Amino acid sequence: MEVSADGYAPLSVETLGARLGGLPDVADRIGGTPSEWQVREVGDGNLNLVFVVRGPAGTVIVKQALPYVRLVGDSWPLPLKRAFFEYHALTRQAARDPGRVPQIYHFDAVQALIVMEFLSPHTILRGKLIAGDHVAGLGEALGRFVARTAFRGSDLSMPTATRKADAALFLGNVELCDITEGLVFTDPYHDAPRNHHTPELAPVVAALRGDVAMKVQVQHMLARFASNAETMLHGDLHTGSVMCTGSETRVIDPEFAFYGPMGFDLGMLIANFLMAFFSQPAHRKPGEVDAYQTWILQVIGDLCAAFDAEFRHLWTTERTGMLYPAALFEDQGHGSDAALNDRLAIIWDDAMGFCGIEMHRRILSLAHNADFESITDTGLRARLEARSLTMGRDLILDRPADPATLIARARATHTKDIL
Amino acid sequence: MEVSADGYAPLSVETLGARLGGLPDVADRIGGTPSEWQVREVGDGNLNLVFVVRGPAGTVIVKQALPYVRLVGDSWPLPLKRAFFEYHALTRQAARDPGRVPQIYHFDAVQALIVMEFLSPHTILRGKLIAGDHVAGLGEALGRFVARTAFRGSDLSMPTATRKADAALFLGNVELCDITEGLVFTDPYHDAPRNHHTPELAPVVAALRGDVAMKVQVQHMLARFASNAETMLHGDLHTGSVMCTGSETRVIDPEFAFYGPMGFDLGMLIANFLMAFFSQPAHRKPGEVDAYQTWILQVIGDLCAAFDAEFRHLWTTERTGMLYPAALFEDQGHGSDAALNDRLAIIWDDAMGFCGIEMHRRILSLAHNADFESITDTGLRARLEARSLTMGRDLILDRPADPATLIARARATHTKDIL
Numbered sequence: 060m061e062v063s064a065d066g067y068a069p070l071s072v073e074t075l076g077a078r079l080g081g082l083p084d085v086a087d088r089i090g091g092t093p094s095e096w097q098v099r100e101v102g103d104g105n106l107n108l109v110f111v112v113r114g115p116a117g118t119v120i121v122k123q124a125l126p127y128v129r130l131v132g133d134s135w136p137l138p139l140k141r142a143f144f145e146y147h148a149l150t151r152q153a154a155r156d157p158g159r160v161p162q163i164y165h166f167d168a169v170q171a172l173i174v175m176e177f178l179s180p181h182t183i184l185r186g187k188l189i190a191g192d193h194v195a196g197l198g199e200a201l202g203r204f205v206a207r208t209a210f211r212g213s214d215l216s217m218p219t220a221t222r223k224a225d226a227a228l229f230l231g232n233v234e235l236c237d238i239t240e241g242l243v244f245t246d247p248y249h250d251a252p253r254n255h256h257t258p259e260l261a262p263v264v265a266a267l268r269g270d271v272a273m274k275v276q277v278q279h280m281l282a283r284f285a286s287n288a289e290t291m292l293h294g295d296l297h298t299g300s301v302m303c304t305g306s307e308t309r310v311i312d313p314e315f316a317f318y319g320p321m322g323f324d325l326g327m328l329i330a331n332f333l334m335a336f337f338s339q340p341a342h343r344k345p346g347e348v349d350a351y352q353t354w355i356l357q358v359i360g361d362l363c364a365a366f367d368a369e370f371r372h373l374w375t376t377e378r379t380g381m382l383y384p385a386a387l388f389e390d391q392g393h394g395s396d397a398a399l400n401d402r403l404a405i406i407w408d409d410a411m412g413f414c415g416i417e418m419h420r421r422i423l424s425l426a427h428n429a430d431f432e433s434i435t436d437t438g439l440r441a442r443l444e445a446r447s448l449t450m451g452r453d454l455i456l457d458r459p460a461d462p463a464t465l466i467a468r469a470r471a472t473h474t475k476d477i478l
Numbered sequence: 479m480e481v482s483a484d485g486y487a488p489l490s491v492e493t494l495g496a497r498l499g500g501l502p503d504v505a506d507r508i509g510g511t512p513s514e515w516q517v518r519e520v521g522d523g524n525l526n527l528v529f530v531v532r533g534p535a536g537t538v539i540v541k542q543a544l545p546y547v548r549l550v551g552d553s554w555p556l557p558l559k560r561a562f563f564e565y566h567a568l569t570r571q572a573a574r575d576p577g578r579v580p581q582i583y584h585f586d587a588v589q590a591l592i593v594m595e596f597l598s599p600h601t602i603l604r605g606k607l608i609a610g611d612h613v614a615g616l617g618e619a620l621g622r623f624v625a626r627t628a629f630r631g632s633d634l635s636m637p638t639a640t641r642k643a644d645a646a647l648f649l650g651n652v653e654l655c656d657i658t659e660g661l662v663f664t665d666p667y668h669d670a671p672r673n674h675h676t677p678e679l680a681p682v683v684a685a686l687r688g689d690v691a692m693k694v695q696v697q698h699m700l701a702r703f704a705s706n707a708e709t710m711l712h713g714d715l716h717t718g719s720v721m722c723t724g725s726e727t728r729v730i731d732p733e734f735a736f737y738g739p740m741g742f743d744l745g746m747l748i749a750n751f752l753m754a755f756f757s758q759p760a761h762r763k764p765g766e767v768d769a770y771q772t773w774i775l776q777v778i779g780d781l782c783a784a785f786d787a788e789f790r791h792l793w794t795t796e797r798t799g800m801l802y803p804a805a806l807f808e809d810q811g812h813g814s815d816a817a818l819n820d821r822l823a824i825i826w827d828d829a830m831g832f833c834g835i836e837m838h839r840r841i842l843s844l845a846h847n848a849d850f851e852s853i854t855d856t857g858l859r860a861r862l863e864a865r866s867l868t869m870g871r872d873l874i875l876d877r878p879a880d881p882a883t884l885i886a887r888a889r890a891t892h893t894k895d896i897l
Contacts, residue, residue, distance in 0.1 A: 214704050219659065220652045227649035230642045240638065240800055249805050268810070275817040278802045282821075285633050285800070286708045289701075381659055381704070383697045386668050391687070398694040402701075 063126075066169055067139060070123050072098045075110055079121065085165050085174050090116025103183075104299070104312065105130035105426055106137065111177060118179065119164060124171035124314075128238075130426065131253075137234055139171035141314045144232040146173055148316030151225075151291055155211040156204045160310050178309055181302035185429055188298060188335040189342050191351050193305065198361025200308035201301065201328060205362075206369035209321040209406070212291035214380045216373070222380075226288045226318040235315045236285070239294070243416060244281035247423035248274050256423050257431075259441035259478060263448050264423060276455045280412045288318035296324040297331040297417075299428070322409025325366060329410065330417035330451075331428070332359050333469055337447045338430040341439055352473070356466045363462035367403060374399050408458050411465070415454030418447045445477040482545075485588055486558060489542050491517045494529055498540065504584050504593050509535025522602075523718070523731065524549035524845055525556065530596060537598065538583060543590035543733075547657075549845065550672075556653055558590035560733045563651040565592055567735030570644075570710055574630040575623045579729050597728055600721035604848055607717060607754040608761050610770050612724065617780025619727035620720065620747060624781075625788035628740040628825070631710035633799045635792070641799075645707045645737040654734045655704070658713070662835060663700035666842035667693050675842050676850075678860035678897060682867050683842060695874045699831045707737035715743040716750040716836075718847070741828025744785060748829065749836035749870075750847070751778050752888055756866045757849040760858055771892070775885045782881035786822060793818045827877050830884070834873030837866045864896040 070078060076093030079085050089096055091114045102109035102122075106129050110121040124142040128135040146166045153160050165174035187194060214222050246254055248268055256264055267273070293300065294315030302309045336355045339348050374395070378385065388395040421428045422444045431447075434440035450472040459465040489497060495512030498504050508515055510533045521528035521541075525548050529540040543561040547554040565585045572579050584593035606613060633641050665673055667687055675683055686692070712719065713734030721728045755774045758767050793814070797804065807814040840847045841863045850866075853859035869891040878884040 214701065219656065219704060223649045223652050223655070227646040230646035230649075233639045233642050236642070237638065245800070245803060245806065249810065251805075269812075271807070271812045272816065274806050274812070275802075275814075275820065278806070278817060279820065282633065282708075282801050285638060287706050289705045381664070382701050383694075384664060386670075387664065387693050387697070388690070391668065393688075393690045393693070395694075397691065398697060401694065401698065 072100055082165055088117050088119055089114030118177040120175050120177050122173050141235055142171035143168050144316050145314035148313035152208055156207040159204045178302050181304050183299055184301035184303050185298040191343055194303040195306040197308050198358040199365040202362040202365025203369045204310055205324050206366045209290045210370055210373040213289050214382045216377050216380045219381045229317045232317050236317050242424045243420045247419045253425040254423055257437050257441045257444055259438055260444055263445045273452055273455050277416055283320045287320040289321045292319045292324050296328050320409050322406045323413050326410035326413030327417045329359055330414040334430045334447050336469055337443050341434040360462055411454045411458035415451040418451030442478045446472050449477050491519055501584055507536050507538055508533030537596040539594050539596050541592050560654055561590035562587050563735050564733035567732035571627055575626040578623045597721050600723050602718055603720035603722050604717040610762055613722040614725040616727050617777040618784040621781040621784025622788045623729055624743050625785045628709045629789055629792040632708050633801045635796050635799045638800045648736045651736050655736050661843045662839045666838045672844040673842055676856050676860045676863055678857055679863055682864045692871055692874050696835055702739045706739040708740050710735055711738045711743050715747050739828050741825045742832050745829035745832030746836045748778055749833040753849045753866050755888055756862050760853040779881055830873045830877035834870040837870030861897045865891050868896050
């Protein structure tokens with residue numbers, strides 16, 4: 060066991076019981092003695108150690124940051140403080156959308172670990188979308204989560220001094236923002252060393268990297284990502300950061316949290332549903348593809364509708380921040396609907412831009428997703444990925460005006476033979 | 479002399495020598511002994527104490543923050559830490575546009591005081607514009623200053639980790655941002671307690687406050703002011719923050735510094751020149767008005783041209799930040815002119831919005847400016863102010879595409895009889 064100067068040491072299945080057994084709050088929840096605990100390492104993400112610890116009284120999750128990117132190894136150092144930001148993001152999300160994120164039992168900044176609620180029988184949403192499972196209320200839950208965290212973390216709701224102090228705190232999460240700035244917004248658009256893509260995609264990739272007008276728009280979105288501190292975002296809200304049962308939806312893993320543009324979480328989420336949509340021909344029997352794709356598009360529609368409805372509701376009921384104050388509108392007998400509609404249009408426009416970019420980076424950059432990556436027939440994979448790349452470009456350059464137009468475009472792109 | 483718990487005590491003409499005489503760097507510059515120093519309090523701004531200290535070897539300025547807003551009194555507390563932000567802003571501006579801001583000789587965070595270069599024979603630009611003086615190279619100097627500080631304080635130039643850390647630091651300047659958020663963006667548009675305006679303006683003010691579409695745009699600009707941390711701004715760049723001789727231009731007083739949208743300083747500066755333009759009929763003999771107004775408009779043109787030219791130059795020669803990297807453009811044989819033109823268009827559009835708002839708040843909110851306020855004939859004052867208010871509204875709702883259109887609109891508005 061390597062121990063750093065300040066006492067940090069990564070946990071292992073063997074050491075976890077001895078090291079966490081002395082925490083009364085944690086030990087009580089698990090029950091029995093540490094020697095009775097069953098410990099499994101289940102981390103399948105790109106960055107961290109994740110343990111399931113089971114005992115006579117209950118089960119908890121122990122998530123611990125490593126001082127490097129797990130996916131790459133210790134050649135790519137990454138600071139432990141990301142656990143600090145995940146902890147603070149979870150507490151804010153819990154306050155802004157109660158019950159949607161795991162409950163925290165213990166946080167240790169030096170060990171960069173969080174002991175939290177074990178979600179069961181929840182499984183990762185991405186796996187469900189590959190398996191063809193349905194989740195009741197999925198779009199509604201996610202749309203409400205995104206709207207509530209967006210609105211309640213912004214100058215629409217918070218005292219601006221509080222929002223500014225919190226934005227300053229999260230500006231410290233610079234290394235994780237740097238990952239997004241590089242892997243999402245930059246690497247896909249040139250031949251970066253960390254990139255890889257399905258070989259058959261080469262002509263589509265070349266065309267994409269030669270599209271100057273699109274690259275300009277992508278970099279405009281990077282500027283918005285880096286500078287527009289509108290609200291605290293999850294920062295990595297893809298279908299691998301959502302866990303569900305057949306009827307319950309929870310959001311996990313906000314270690315990329317930062318203050319950024321409201322449309323970012325929404326766009327990234329839609330992108331991951333669209334990639335699930337495009338990947339379906341590889342995962343379903345031919346007769347089952349259409350019905351399941353229709354369900355995925357319905358989830359996108361539900362997500363957008365729930366976001367819109369909840370944001371409008373909060374605008375009316377919780378607009379206590381300095382922006383668009385009632386003193387200038389309602390108190391003067393003037394409506395603020397025009398302002399609300401403009402703000403929603405800006406969020407939507409941003410979301411569509413971020414969506415298109417996420418649809419590129421998951422196919423071209425370092426961190427791919429299982430929707431496509433699990434397709435062993437690379438010819439088929441490339442054909443499906445090509446549709447995602449093409450739609451991504453269309454979204455960046457020609458943002459659909461509304462969710463119905465977005466969904467219609469997804470259906471149309473699905474029928475295109477690009478490769 | 480009141481002394482706070484941590485040792486802060488405001489200086490006075492009587493105590494300054496004794497209190498600063500022990501600082502070798504300061505004492506050497508002034509020369510002689512403190513008893514020989516001539517001390518005058520010259521602060522005519524809204525917030526601080528300012529002393530001129532003259533001795534055998536030289537003269538220095540001592541600027542000290544008060545724990546309240548000087549213009550209003552101790553009923554409006556304001557933290558001393560604004561001196562800290564002014565100090566840090568001055569060091570950054572000095573690095574980004576060498577020679578344009580006063581040299582700092584001494585900074586004392588506890589006493590909230592900065593000892594700095596005495597600018598002589600410079601006088602405040604606003605006074606010169608009222609007096610009808612000319613300054614050679616004025617627009618060029620200010621345009622270059624705004625371009626250099628905008629570009630070199632942004633993700634176009636700085637390592638983003640440095641920019642983020644600096645943005646986090648300046649998010650602490652929350653009370654001064656709060657002043658701008660209230661006095662500039664909100665108070666003018668409703669009957670706020672701190673407001674006052676020339677009585678004859680009443681019908682124009684009522685129309686303005688009833689203009690819902692305009693108020694929506696103003697609040698959109700407030701959202702951009704508060705969230706878009708593109709670069710470190712001066713934050714209060716009006717003609718009272720500029721000191722000139724007949725041929726040299728210097729920028730002072732950046733205590734409102736914060737990371738915000740690049741167009742803010744540019745827009746506020748243009749607004750103050752436009753208010754000087756509209757006020758001229760009250761300050762010049764009839765036969766002299768047109769020539770001097772033409773010169774003011776020429777300065778605006780020079781300012782915009784210098785900003786544009788310098789920003790383009792820096793884009794080509796110093797684009798070392800993460801945004802619009804050469805790896806995606808020049809290294810691929812692709813131009814980045816489209817991106818540059820888009821960014822300049824965004825800055826200009828923002829500047830025009832901020833410009834219109836500044837032209838309102840200086841007539842309707844707490845802090846007026848001498849261009850109009852020194853006009854004792856309130857009927858004449860109101861007629862001239864009405865043009866400024868009207869042009870402000872037009873700028874907010876219908877942003878001119880370029881400086882030439884802006885200047886033509888100013889000329890046209892000057893001939894309108896609104897009251």
